[in-house]
Amino acid sequence: MSGPPSELPIAVLDALVPRAHRLVVNRRGSTVWEVESHRGRYAVKVGCPIEATAAWPAQPWTALAPGREGAVLDRLGFDDFAYGEWERGTWNFQPWHEGPDLYGLWKPCREPGSSSAPHTSVALGCVEALAELHAKGWAHGDVQPAHFIVGPERTHLIDLALARGGLVPESYDFPFRGCLVHYEAPEIARSVLATGEAEPTQEADIYALGVSLLISATGWRAVEYPDDAPRPVQREAVANGRRRPVRVPGELGDLIEAMLSRAPEDRPTIREVREALS
Numbered sequence: 001m002s003g004p005p006s007e008l009p010i011a012v013l014d015a016l017v018p019r020a021h022r023l024v025v026n027r028r029g030s031t032v033w034e035v036e037s038h039r040g041r042y043a044v045k046v047g048c049p050i051e052a053t054a055a056w057p058a059q060p061w062t063a064l065a066p067g068r069e070g071a072v073l074d075r076l077g078f079d080d081f082a083y084g085e086w087e088r089g090t091w092n093f094q095p096w097h098e099g100p101d102l103y104g105l106w107k108p109c110r111e112p113g114s115s116s117a118p119h120t121s122v123a124l125g126c127v128e129a130l131a132e133l134h135a136k137g138w139a140h141g142d143v144q145p146a147h148f149i150v151g152p153e154r155t156h157l158i159d160l161a162l163a164r165g166g167l168v169p170e171s172y173d174f175p176f177r178g179c180l181v182h183y184e185a186p187e188i189a190r191s192v193l194a195t196g197e198a199e200p201t202q203e204a205d206i207y208a209l210g211v212s213l214l215i216s217a218t219g220w221r222a223v224e225y226p227d228d229a230p231r232p233v234q235r236e237a238v239a240n241g242r243r244r245p246v247r248v249p250g251e252l253g254d255l256i257e258a259m260l261s262r263a264p265e266d267r268p269t270i271r272e273v274r275e276a277l278s
Contacts (some may be wrong), residue, residue, distance in 0.1 A: 008033060009086035012044055012093060030060030034096055040080075041096035044156075045069070047089040061174040063089030070094075071162035071168040076136060076160075090172065097156040102126060103145035103216045112217040118217040119145045120252060125155035126278040130209060131270045133157060134202050138165030141200030142179040143208035145216045174198055181234040182221050183208040186262055189238040203264035206273065210259030217248050222260055251276070 008021065016037040016148045021044075025032035033044040045066040050059035067090025070083020083092035108116040126148045133140055140147075141162035149156045163174055176199065178184055178192040185207035191198035211222045224244055225237040255276050261267045268276070 005086050005222070008035070008044060009046060009091050011084050011086065012046075012091055015082055016042060016044075024182065029059060030065065035093070038147075040268055041098075042093045043096045044091065044093045046086065046091045061177075062117050064174055065161040066090045066092040067172040068168055068174070069159070071172050072138075072160045072163050072166075075166045075168065076133075076138070097149040097151055099149050099151040099156075101146045102148040102150060102212060103177065105150050106216040113153070117250075118213070118248065118252060120277055122150060122155075123213055123252060124274065125150060126209065126212070127270060127274045127277060128204060129155045129157040131274055133160075133163070134142050134205070134270045136165065138163050139200040139202045140205050140208075141176055142183075143205050143212060144180055144183045145212045148212070160242075162200065164199065179208075181213065181231055181238060182223075183211050184235065185264065186239050186241055187264055189235040193232065193235050193239060201264065202270065204268055206259050206267045206270060207261075207264075209273070210256045212268075214246060214248060214260075217252075220244060220247070223247075 008018070015037055016039060018037050021033050021035040023031060023157040024034050029048060029050040031046045035042045035044050047063045047066040049063045067083050067085065070081060070092035073081050073094060078094070081092060081094040083090065102122070105122060106118050108114055109118050129148060130140065130143065138158065139166060141159065142159055147157060147159045149158055160195045162179065164176065175197045177197055178188060181189065185204040188198045188204050214220065214222055222243055223238050224242055225234050241262045243260060246253050247262065248256055255273065258268050259273065
């Protein structure tokens with residue numbers, strides 16, 4: 001058997017007894033399901049290894065990612081979740097958060113000739129969600145627009161499988177080898193190029209948040225490279241700091257500019273970002 005499972009693991013079915021479920025994401029190494037249960041609505045993540053191909057090396061860590069995220073949720077004191085193992089990897093379930101992600105919400109801002117401006121209140125909601133994690137001593141490691149779910153009452157920061165800040169079980173742990181290159185800070189890109197690994201930091205999260213706001217508001221990446229460039233070429237561009245100008249008007253643009261500072265120590269802290277937006 002290869003590829004993600006076509007159905008939910010037995011352990012998840014037993015725990016949630018779904019009334020209905022639908023597949024939301026199906027990609028190499030993982031599936032995400034929305035499940036309606038007598039307990040409520042849940043996001044269920046199921047991981048398996050990515051097998052090697054002529055164009056892509058094997059990625060065994062994807063099998064561990066849902067279990068690692070479950071362990072992180074446990075360390076952070078969340079409730080109403082569970083995680084475990086199935087025959088080819090790990091799974092977790094956690095409450096489903098309703099709402100668009102940041103990129104989807106700001107789509108009108110990216111329309112040609114649009115007069116819509118990105119709302120500072122939305123940016124502040126994303127900042128507050130990240131601030132909660134940083135206040136507990138953790139770095140997210142995979143900040144991107146799709147991971148900010150803008151709900152009716154608050155914004156949720158999701159996908160914590162790569163977060164660092166406390167011990168997780170060794171059987172679920174794996175090295176951090178970077179994330180989507182669009183959102184990698186220069187120091188992260190340099191470390192991955194040099195050693196194959198890096199250490200997520202709160203300063204790198206700030207950079208990634210700045211890029212997330214920039215891309216969501218304008219559709220433009222912070223760093224210029226060909227769309228089809230291999231990842232090492234992308235990382236070289238990020239590491240070398242070939243950055244585009246920030247074309248977001250007003251104070252938000254100035255703030256994003258500071259968040260994208262090449263040196264980690266020159267970036268504002270999450271507290272300073274929050275104060276600037278407040």
